Amino acid sequence: MVEYERHDYDVIVIGAGGAGLRAAIEASAQGARTALICKSLLGKAHTVMAEGGIAAALGNVWPQDNWRVHFRDTMRGGKMLNNWRMAQLHAQEAPDRVNELEQWGALFDRTDDGRILQRDFGGHRYARLAHVGDRTGLELIRTLQQHAVHNGIDVFMECTVSRLLKDGDRVSGAVAYWRESGNLLVFNAKSTVLATGGTGKAFAVTSNSWEYTGDGHALAYWAGAELIDMECVQFHPTGMVWPPSVRGILVTEGVRGDGGTLRNSDGERFMFDYIPDFFAAETADSIEEADAWYEDKENNRRTPDLLPRDEVARAINSEVKAGRGSPHGGVFLDIASRRSTEYIRRRLPSMYHQFKQLADVDITAQPMEVGPTMHYIMGGIRVDADTAATTVAGLYAAGECAGGMHGANRLGGNSLSDLVVFGRRAGLGAAEDAAAQASAREADDAQVEEIVAEMRAPFERDGAEGPYDIQRDLQETMHNLVGIIRTESELIEARERIDAYKGRAANVGVYGHQQYNPGWHLAMDLQALLTVSEATARAANVRQESRGGHTRDDYPGPNDAEWGNKNVVIRQGADGEMEVTTSPLPEMPAELQELFEE
Amino acid sequence: MSETANMRVFRGDAESGDWQDYSVEVEEGQVVLDVIHRIQATQAPDLAVRWNCKAGKCGSCSAEINGEPRLMCMTRMNLFEPGEQITVAPMKTWPLIRDLVTDVSFNYEVARTIPAFKPRAPEADGTYRMMQEDIERGQEFRKCIECFLCQNVCHVIRDHPENKPEFAGPRFFVRLAELEMHPLDTEDRLELARKDAGVGYCNITKCCTEVCPEEIHITDNAIIPLKERVADRYFDPIRWLGSKLFGR
Ligand SMILES: Cc1cc2nc3c(=O)[nH]c(=O)nc-3n(C[C@H](O)[C@H](O)[C@H](O)COP(=O)(O)OP(=O)(O)OC[C@H]3O[C@@H](n4cnc5c(N)ncnc54)[C@H](O)[C@@H]3O)c2cc1C
Ligand code: SF4
Ligand code: SF4
Ligand code: FES
Numbered sequence: 065m066v067e068y069e070r071h072d073y074d075v076i077v078i079g080a081g082g083a084g085l086r087a088a089i090e091a092s093a094q095g096a097r098t099a100l101i102c103k104s105l106l107g108k109a110h111t112v113m114a115e116g117g118i119a120a121a122l123g124n125v126w127p128q129d130n131w132r133v134h135f136r137d138t139m140r141g142g143k144m145l146n147n148w149r150m151a152q153l154h155a156q157e158a159p160d161r162v163n164e165l166e167q168w169g170a171l172f173d174r175t176d177d178g179r180i181l182q183r184d185f186g187g188h189r190y191a192r193l194a195h196v197g198d199r200t201g202l203e204l205i206r207t208l209q210q211h212a213v214h215n216g217i218d219v220f221m222e223c224t225v226s227r228l229l230k231d232g233d234r235v236s237g238a239v240a241y242w243r244e245s246g247n248l249l250v251f252n253a254k255s256t257v258l259a260t261g262g263t264g265k266a267f268a269v270t271s272n273s274w275e276y277t278g279d280g281h282a283l284a285y286w287a288g289a290e291l292i293d294m295e296c297v298q299f300h301p302t303g304m305v306w307p308p309s310v311r312g313i314l315v316t317e318g319v320r321g322d323g324g325t326l327r328n329s330d331g332e333r334f335m336f337d338y339i340p341d342f343f344a345a346e347t348a349d350s351i352e353e354a355d356a357w358y359e360d361k362e363n364n365r366r367t368p369d370l371l372p373r374d375e376v377a378r379a380i381n382s383e384v385k386a387g388r389g390s391p392h393g394g395v396f397l398d399i400a401s402r403r404s405t406e407y408i409r410r411r412l413p414s415m416y417h418q419f420k421q422l423a424d425v426d427i428t429a430q431p432m433e434v435g436p437t438m439h440y441i442m443g444g445i446r447v448d449a450d451t452a453a454t455t456v457a458g459l460y461a462a463g464e465c466a467g468g469m470h471g472a473n474r475l476g477g478n479s480l481s482d483l484v485v486f487g488r489r490a491g492l493g494a495a496e497d498a499a500a501q502a503s504a505r506e507a508d509d510a511q512v513e514e515i516v517a518e519m520r521a522p523f524e525r526d527g528a529e530g531p532y533d534i535q536r537d538l539q540e541t542m543h544n545l546v547g548i549i550r551t552e553s554e555l556i557e558a559r560e561r562i563d564a565y566k567g568r569a570a571n572v573g574v575y576g577h578q579q580y581n582p583g584w585h586l587a588m589d590l591q592a593l594l595t596v597s598e599a600t601a602r603a604a605n606v607r608q609e610s611r612g613g614h615t616r617d618d619y620p621g622p623n624d625a626e627w628g629n630k631n632v633v634i635r636q637g638a639d640g641e642m643e644v645t646t647s648p649l650p651e652m653p654a655e656l657q658e659l660f661e662e
Numbered sequence: 663m664s665e666t667a668n669m670r671v672f673r674g675d676a677e678s679g680d681w682q683d684y685s686v687e688v689e690e691g692q693v694v695l696d697v698i699h700r701i702q703a704t705q706a707p708d709l710a711v712r713w714n715c716k717a718g719k720c721g722s723c724s725a726e727i728n729g730e731p732r733l734m735c736m737t738r739m740n741l742f743e744p745g746e747q748i749t750v751a752p753m754k755t756w757p758l759i760r761d762l763v764t765d766v767s768f769n770y771e772v773a774r775t776i777p778a779f780k781p782r783a784p785e786a787d788g789t790y791r792m793m794q795e796d797i798e799r800g801q802e803f804r805k806c807i808e809c810f811l812c813q814n815v816c817h818v819i820r821d822h823p824e825n826k827p828e829f830a831g832p833r834f835f836v837r838l839a840e841l842e843m844h845p846l847d848t849e850d851r852l853e854l855a856r857k858d859a860g861v862g863y864c865n866i867t868k869c870c871t872e873v874c875p876e877e878i879h880i881t882d883n884a885i886i887p888l889k890e891r892v893a894d895r896y897f898d899p900i901r902w903l904g905s906k907l908f909g910r
Contacts, residue, residue, distance in 0.1 A: 178791035307691020576708030583707030
């Protein structure tokens with residue numbers, strides 16, 4: 065019999081980024097006994113790294129802005145693959161959620177008349193992102209964290225969930241371990257919210273941290289839930305490229321929003337050569353118009369530097385391939401020659417800091433070198449738009465680990481708003497569901513024993529291959545074969561390699577003890593990482609077209625007739641193998657469709 | 663370009679521990695955290711270390727490098743002479759869990775004792791007006807990434823752990839000052855600052871300010887004004903009343 069701590073809750077929330085914190089606050093406010101569980105210390109989740117801002121049609125800077133314009137931008141940015149209802153709720157509710165943050169103590173940058181200031185970002189028609197310099201995520205997470213600690217939520221930090229428990233068809237809790245001691249916990253919960261973030265650590269070059277091993281995606285999948293759009297991965301156009309140790313670290317889109325521009329080695333502003341038909345009508349085609357747009361949005365169209373991220377990332381990729389890249393394989397991002405030193409340091413303090421300290425580059429005097437980096441996964445756990453319920457009873461999901469909201473490509477700033485809009489809805493949905501359950505289900509010992517045996521097995525294999533090499537090989541494979549440009553033969557090869565890594569991971573060994581042992585933690589994280597990598601590689605092979613963050617060399621361009629109205633769906637088959645199917649997109653009502661007919 | 667670094671890393675747990683030497687390949691541009699990761703991947707897979715963002719944004723990777731409290735992810739290797747021995751130790755003020763990981767729960771407990779932000783009523787349209795110049799100081803304080811390096815270096819608790827129950831530490835003076843100067847807040851926390859948080863223990867050595875990676879002027883902008891407000895209230899009530907009536 066294994067020993068474990070036992071905890072009973074109405075609602076457990078797994079993940080303490082923006083989505084998890086907002087969900088826990090809401091569940092607790094509804095009267096549910098709530099636990100918040102996270103792998104890192106509280107306040108260190110990925111959300112803390114978000115820079116540029118949170119998108120909401122407040123209309124403070126451009127009164128013409130409203131939720132319909134935001135909705136339209138979001139759908140078009142997502143290449144119409146979004147779940148329309150999520151995009152609608154998001155656009156409608158984001159302003160309230162931003163104002164709520166202010167009510168909880170957030171200090172956003174101000175307009176001249178004392179309201180919340182908004183900045184330009186790619187794909188948004190109007191300046192729409194509420195922000196605090198370039199550290200908006202810190203403001204968001206700290207505000208929620210400081211609000212949450214007074215709300216009677218029990219926090220379990222540095223505590224990793226390994227598996228969900230099931231009682232029949234319903235998720236009934238989770239098995240977790242303390243990172244500090246290796247000791248086990250079993251949570252019995254009436255309902256469970258996943259808010260675990262993304263999958264970036266499947267790739268060699270990423271802006272994401274060690275936490276992004278796709279745990280929530282995998283936990284849901286293993287528990288029988290469906291994943292959608294796993295092929296839709298966002299490569300952010302501007303990651304640092306030099307020195308090697310910082311490769312992938314994000315350079316906020318705010319640099320371009322505040323006037324920075326991309327140039328190739330010939331000094332050309334090459335984005336003018338990459339304006340797709342889909343966006344031609346709303347994009348400036350001359351340098352004069354692009355530069356005038358920053359000041360006068362009524363009479364000028366937006367600069368192509370701020371096309372949606374997938375377009376810019378592909379353009380940079382092409383420039384580098386054509387031999388017009390920067391010395392270290394990126395392109396130049398120049399704000400130094402375009403804005404004053406004082407302006408740059410006030411608007412972009414942490415970018416200034418980051419380049420100065422990590423790359424010896426003074427961004428007020430020199431251009432930055434940037435290139436694409438894996439940044440965000442649009443795909444995720446399939447949810448009901450209104451309640452955030454997954455396809456498995458008792459299980460909810462919100463934030464980056466949920467799918468549908470962003471379609472094939474996410475607009476900058478739309479994640480932070482997604483977190484608070486759907487975090488709240490997930491907390492509400494889970495609390496209502498919990499209130500309808502008689503009592504938390506008792507964990508089934510046999511299930512727990514089996515999970516624990518699997519968790520501890522790597523210790524029995526002292527001397528076998530360790531986890532670090534497997535992770536590195538997987539990251540290289542995903543980067544090279546399932547990266548920004550994809551093709552069938554490479555995707556098939558990727559799957560074969562992933563199968564081989566699964567074999568190696570099943571025999572992985574670790575040594576030392578259970579106390580704060582990163583080798584062991586990684587050995588367990590590898591399971592999730594392999595599951596989400598396989599899902600992305602398989603889904604990418606099925607979608608035979610290019611759309612948003614999914615680009616196929618062998619199927620260039622979108623195929624609306626065949627693929628424009630379908631999600632690729634992943635689930636675990638009865639035999640334990642991964643199944644890939646498609647299902648039709650939910651149909652948009654006529655009054656919303658009208659917004660696209662112009 | 664690649665060189666070999668001589669790293670001396672503290673290994674151990676609450677019971678016992680010792681320095682361990684590693685010689686490690688270093689590449690151009692690397693930071694101390696990269697080197698620690700290289701040790702983990704090649705020589706000591708169980709070496710415990712906290713980190714998240716690797717860009718100085720999350721405040722997870724605090725340690726004492728050659729005796730100086732710093733973020734490992736923002737400490738470039740080229741800061742050191744080639745061949746110089748570089749020591750990496752856990753923060754001293756907190757109980758050791760393992761290797762470079764310490765128990766910082768003290769800070770989370772203090773955070774809970776600070777009464778929540780309590781805003782005044784909004785404008786008729788449900789939102790607030792605040793001028794940029796009135797929030798600039800608050801924004802400086804809210805840059806805090808909770809690395810707890812200032813807490814670690816403050817002699818009031820570093821050398822006298824017995825003071826911990828009566829001293830919140832510089833990080834939380836920053837938080838108190840932030841709330842105190844927030845244009846919308848209506849809660850009064852001066853009594854707390856004086857009594858439970860023990861701002862009087864601070865003798866303005868400025869060690870906290872020196873180590874803050876966010877360059878927050880902890881002493882000049884947070885602690886000294888906080889001390890002044892406490893002094894006005896408790897030792898010069900007439901002036902305090904005046905300041906209440908005629909604005910801060
Ligand atoms: C550098 C950077 C800049 C960005 N800038 C912006 C921006 O300006 N605007 C914008 O809208 N978006 C931005 N994004 C995207 C956005 O920050 C993220 O998508 C978002 O923060 C994800 O939030 P989340 O709540 O879903 O998850 P996270 O904040 O990542 O939180 C995940 C939580 O889950 C926990 N967790 C994970 N697995 C487990 C497990 N097995 N057991 C227990 N806990 C677990 C983690 O510990 C963590 O607490 C940026 C992203 C990056 C990387
Ligand atoms: S100035 Fe005060 S708070 Fe800061 S280190 Fe010195 S005694 Fe501690
Ligand atoms: S005030 Fe500075 S040193 Fe102290 S915790 Fe915050 S960021 Fe770290
Ligand atoms: S890892 Fe985030 S501050 Fe160093």
